[in-house]
Amino acid sequence: MNASTTPDWRDQIFEVLQDHDVKQVYHVPDAGHGRLIEACQRSNSMRTLALTTEEEGIPLAAGAWLGGQRSVLLMQSSGVGNTINLMGMPKTLRFPFLTLITMRGDWGEFNSWQYPMGQGTPKVLEAMGVLLYSVETAAEVKATVDAAARSAFNGGQAVAVLLRQKLIGIKNFGKK
């Protein structure tokens, strides 16, 4: 067990989202974000929505913003491709958009099926005008997500934080 007193980086993300008054949290089931998703589900100030595809998160965020609420989309890099057409909405409507992406096919990935979308993720997001932040170590998570939230909600940008596989750890399929 981890004897360190530093909080888990997913708990730190939850705190940042709370500090920025995020009210709606969209996600598809994800091991990397799992602990964060559960914290949001238990929160009294957040509404957590499970999606059938990541694409739904963009119009949901647009609708939430129309109604005066901030939101975040939690997804894996494998879901990014599903969002690309509607990822144009933040640019067209000019509304703040924040997404946190757990990377696959990035660092020691064992599953060859994850590489194409994992490697394509930064490029397709950039092509759609999404501002990219990237974080590889737990110590940088809080400051990076906070900066991303400021760029989104104060600066009016579409922002993605790539939580690199080096941070999350290599998936080992149940072997602890």
Place this chain on the structure above:
Amino acid sequence: MSPNTQKATLQRRPLVKKILEGADDNLLVIAGLGSSNWDITEAGDRPLNMPLWGSMGAPVGMGLGLALAQPKKRILVITGDGDMLMSLGSLATVAAQQPDNLAIVVLDNEKFGETGNQATHTSPLNNGPTDSGAGTDLAMIAKGCGIADTGTVRDASEVAALVKDVRTKKGPVFRLVKVMVEKLEFVMPPQDGAHLKDRFRQALLGHP
């Protein structure tokens, strides 16, 4: 004749006009791209309309995000069969949240109107070599997704109840309305997305 092969008799423009009659600050409207956008605009452009010019498959998600953010307002999504077919999963996401202030109206003419009236999947299965769909029933899909209050409207005698249901009944409400294929004038709202969004927020929240 099975109900699925009845010829549609309802006209979308007067129908949408009736649905939106007397719209006040309590009614927030999102319309899908193409015909639904022109329909709500002919009924009267207003800041609390969010007519989409693109983003096919987005209206139901937008309506849900808005409904959860504004639980005291009535949210009405008006869109077409082609748009709805592109985001069937969003109906399951709506069902999971059960927003009591959200109504979805799908105007189903069984065609992709903006691209030359090609058949959508809601067209009958064996409708000739160039006009066949699958007979897809979007109201059944909505019900299957977990939206308990769904229905299909085909007749002028059902319109008054339709208007009442989508304006006032406890949501989520889903109504499929079979409408005629018509060639109608484009009645266009402002196109700039940031402007549409800002005027909506200004009217709703008092700031852009």
